[in-house]
Amino acid sequence: MIASRQSWRGSIVKKVKQKDLSLPRPRDRGATERSILEAAKLVLAEEGFQSFGINAIARRAQCDKQLIYRYFAGLEGLVEASGIELASKLTHDLHQISAAHRPDSYGALMKVLLLGLLDLLRGDKIMQQTIAWELAAPSPLLSRLIAARSQALSTWMHHMRGDLTPPPGADAPAINAALIAAAQHLVLSASASGAFAGMMIKTEADWRRVRDTLATLVDGAYGTRPS
Numbered sequence: 001m002i003a004s005r006q007s008w009r010g011s012i013v014k015k016v017k018q019k020d021l022s023l024p025r026p027r028d029r030g031a032t033e034r035s036i037l038e039a040a041k042l043v044l045a046e047e048g049f050q051s052f053g054i055n056a057i058a059r060r061a062q063c064d065k066q067l068i069y070r071y072f073a074g075l076e077g078l079v080e081a082s083g084i085e086l087a088s089k090l091t092h093d094l095h096q097i098s099a100a101h102r103p104d105s106y107g108a109l110m111k112v113l114l115l116g117l118l119d120l121l122r123g124d125k126i127m128q129q130t131i132a133w134e135l136a137a138p139s140p141l142l143s144r145l146i147a148a149r150s151q152a153l154s155t156w157m158h159h160m161r162g163d164l165t166p167p168p169g170a171d172a173p174a175i176n177a178a179l180i181a182a183a184q185h186l187v188l189s190a191s192a193s194g195a196f197a198g199m200m201i202k203t204e205a206d207w208r209r210v211r212d213t214l215a216t217l218v219d220g221a222y223g224t225r226p227s
Contacts (some may be wrong), residue, residue: 033071036061040082045125049133049142052079079141083148086126090149093120094156106164106172107222113157114179114214121187122207128191131184167222175221179214186210 019173039061045050054075058065072078097116103109121127128143166172190201 018034036068037085040078041126041208042127048129077184079144083145087148087152090152098160106166107161107166111215111218114183118183132188
């Protein structure tokens with residue numbers, strides 16, 4: 001009888017322990033959100049926007065995909081959160097550039113912006129991927145990242161510009177668009193093939209040549225115009 005009671009009690013204890021093990025473990029929501037955001041950035045940087053999906057991100061974050069829906073309300077919310085974070089990083093990097101430069105003319109400002117963007121883009125695979133996919137396969141999701149990046153650039157430009165104005169007769173919006181497009185395309189070409197239009201873009205000497213050329217273009221567009 002005693003043995004039977006001990007066996008019964010042992011069985012109950014075993015079941016309770018098994019039940020305890022099956023209880024959901026408390027989560028650190030902040031850490032999980034951070035892990036998901038980091039995974040999203042890694043998928044985007046390493047695999048491109050074509051692989052940017054709930055399943056791929058959940059696998060990289062090593063979490064249940066339902067947590068992405070719970071914490072970010074799905075892929076759109078995750079893209080929006082990623083855009084905010086990437087824009088914050090871009091803003092920080094741009095302010096690092098502006099802290100070392102105080103342009104005294106519009107042309108000098110554009111030179112700082114253009115060469116600063118060139119350097120940032122070279123080291124930012126995520127920005128490279130978003131720009132490449134912006135051209136190859138625009139989408140509503142991608143537009144969220146682009147809008148966040150554009151807002152960060154616009155805010156920084158407004159802050160840096162102050163009362164500086166382009167020289168009379170200069171079509172600044174068109175000039176700036178062409179210069180930024182040139183910088184972006186050279187970086188993308190360097191990443192894809194290491195060259196563009198017969199010009200090698202692999203070594204630091206190659207990049208110095210690119211920087212010098214872009215600076216010359218800015219000077220030609222703004223620096224020699226009568227004020």
